[in-house]
Amino acid sequence: MVEAKRRLTVAIVGRPNVGKSTLFNRLVGKRLALVDDTPGVTRDWRAGEARLAGIELTVVDTAGLEEVFDDSLEARMRRQTERAIERADVALFLIDARAGVTPLDHHFAGWLRKGRTPVILVANKAEGAAGRPGLLEAFELGLGEPVPLSAEHGEGLADLVEALLPYEPKPEDEQPDEEIWEAWDEALPDPAEAGADGAAEEPAPEEPKALQLAIVGRPNVGKSTLLNALVGEERVLTGPEAGMTRDAIAVEWNWRGQPVRLVDTAGLRRRARVDGKLEKLAVADTLRVIRMAHVVVLVLDAHAILDKQDLTIARMVVEEGRALVIAINKWDSVENKGAALKQLRDRLETSLPQVRGIPTVTISALRGQRLDELLDVTQKAYALWNKRIPTAQLNRWVRGMVETHPPPLVEGRRIKIRYMTQVKARPPTFAVFVNKPVDLPEHYLRYLVNGLREAFEMPGVTIRLLLRKGS
Numbered sequence: 001m002v003e004a005k006r007r008l009t010v011a012i013v014g015r016p017n018v019g020k021s022t023l024f025n026r027l028v029g030k031r032l033a034l035v036d037d038t039p040g041v042t043r044d045w046r047a048g049e050a051r052l053a054g055i056e057l058t059v060v061d062t063a064g065l066e067e068v069f070d071d072s073l074e075a076r077m078r079r080q081t082e083r084a085i086e087r088a089d090v091a092l093f094l095i096d097a098r099a100g101v102t103p104l105d106h107h108f109a110g111w112l113r114k115g116r117t118p119v120i121l122v123a124n125k126a127e128g129a130a131g132r133p134g135l136l137e138a139f140e141l142g143l144g145e146p147v148p149l150s151a152e153h154g155e156g157l158a159d160l161v162e163a164l165l166p167y168e169p170k171p172e173d174e175q176p177d178e179e180i181w182e183a184w185d186e187a188l189p190d191p192a193e194a195g196a197d198g199a200a201e202e203p204a205p206e207e208p209k210a211l212q213l214a215i216v217g218r219p220n221v222g223k224s225t226l227l228n229a230l231v232g233e234e235r236v237l238t239g240p241e242a243g244m245t246r247d248a249i250a251v252e253w254n255w256r257g258q259p260v261r262l263v264d265t266a267g268l269r270r271r272a273r274v275d276g277k278l279e280k281l282a283v284a285d286t287l288r289v290i291r292m293a294h295v296v297v298l299v300l301d302a303h304a305i306l307d308k309q310d311l312t313i314a315r316m317v318v319e320e321g322r323a324l325v326i327a328i329n330k331w332d333s334v335e336n337k338g339a340a341l342k343q344l345r346d347r348l349e350t351s352l353p354q355v356r357g358i359p360t361v362t363i364s365a366l367r368g369q370r371l372d373e374l375l376d377v378t379q380k381a382y383a384l385w386n387k388r389i390p391t392a393q394l395n396r397w398v399r400g401m402v403e404t405h406p407p408p409l410v411e412g413r414r415i416k417i418r419y420m421t422q423v424k425a426r427p428p429t430f431a432v433f434v435n436k437p438v439d440l441p442e443h444y445l446r447y448l449v450n451g452l453r454e455a456f457e458m459p460g461v462t463i464r465l466l467l468r469k470g471s
């Protein structure tokens with residue numbers, strides 16, 4: 001193979017508004033490779049290819065994730081950063097030279113210093129005199145000399161190149177081009193080995209025996225009441241478990257043969273005690289619980305449904321790739337149930353369009369009504385989350401989709417979808433091999449996701465698509 005030099009993978013990190021997206025666009029321009037970047041597909045990062053003074057780069061940016069949450073900036077920045085630099089050769093840590101060094105920058109610098117990924121400190125917005133004070137302050141961060149840059153005006157790129165040169169991959173760690181894409185996915189199987197029915201998909205991971213269920217929601221929606229109703233007499237309380245917080249109690253029981261374990265119930269009880277006070281949604285806590293869960297039941301109050309916090313949590317669940325079930329509680333006290341239900345469903349569809357068909361159940365935790373239905377739906381969501389579609393079926397389906405609506409022409413040439421395979425479940429994640437992944441438009445990805453959801457009956461489940469180069 002000629003020209004098989006491995007690309008240098010660069011992650012752009014930093015607090016919001018320092019100019020990450022501007023730099024990304026400056027480097028990558030229109031040659032943007034969308035990876036998991038479709039409404040309806042959880043987005044982990046966006047990556048694009050760039051060439052900077054002869055250095056071949058894969059650039060990763062996480063800026064778009066910021067809008068997802070509206071609380072705990074530090075927690076979400078840390079998570080974003082971890083993801084972005086996980087596979088990067090080097091991190092470009094941006095600060096705003098005009099704004100100077102902020103406490104958040106200091107925090108960030110602290111984590112980055114502890115990590116293994118080398119860091120290049122970049123003082124952005126350094127054009128003109130306004131950036132000079134920030135440039136000096138930047139030394140305090142203990143990350144060496146800052147590279148002054150103006151992403152917007154394209155100044156300082158030569159200095160950036162110089163800073164990147166030491167990290168340029170050496171010929172001995174050459175890699176064929178396709179592997180660069182693979183590096184973005186989680187240990188994807190070789191399609192050639194995947195077999196006609198996709199038998200060579202990922203080796204079955206250690207399946208935890210129980211369905212891990214989390215109950216989340218704003219204060220006062222009825223989480224504790226629901227919890228207590230679920231953990232009825234016949235259900236078994238077990239002791240503290242390894243891997244959970246010290247004061248957490250795991251509650252486990254069987255539901256129609258399926259062991260179910262409630263996670264982080266102690267946290268719920270603890271919070272329930274401060275009931276009545278003005279209590280803020282603890283996003284960091286909620287996120288922790290969501291990450292421990294397979295299925296997350298988001299409890300809403302039938303009288304105050306889908307406010308900003310509800311949506312924040314719903315998006316966290318989707319973004320973390322968990323199965324989401326919505327329980328509309330206090331249904332006993334709703335007067336005109338028919339009208340209310342219609343309104344709620346409409347609202348869900350418009351507020352969370354990215355995951356069509358999220359299962360919703362109206363319940364009364366207080367009276368123990370429709371809790372069986374809730375558990376039923378939970379179990380079904382769990383099954384869909386675990387769903388695997390054989391490769392042969394997938395490819396038959398994708399051929400049909402392409403025949404109905406071929407991908408567009410780009411510069412007179414047809415984009416070709418070569419092959420598709422499910423690379424993992426929990427949530428269902430598919431690799432799509434395309435001759436020119438960079439050019440496949442977003443609306444086409446949406447078409448595929450919606451099509452998958454319909455054809456294989458996966459309503460309400462997060463579906464992830466990974467674009468990969470396949471010639």
Ligand code: GDP
Nearest residue numbers: 016017018019020021022063125150151152153
């Ligand atoms: P992100 O949140 O870190 O991705 O930041 P953005 O790329 O969205 O940029 C935040 C703001 O800073 C935008 O208004 C940009 O136009 C502006 N900006 C980005 N780079 C520069 C720069 O080099 N100089 C100046 N003056 N402004 C910039």
Ligand code: GDP
Nearest residue numbers: 219220221222223224225272330333364365366
């Ligand atoms: P949490 O903060 O989400 O744990 O909410 P709680 O479980 O403490 O419930 C908050 C309030 O809503 C309490 O006064 C409950 O009695 C009430 N509540 C909970 N579930 C229901 C329900 O199904 N119907 C009605 N009418 N009230 C409920």
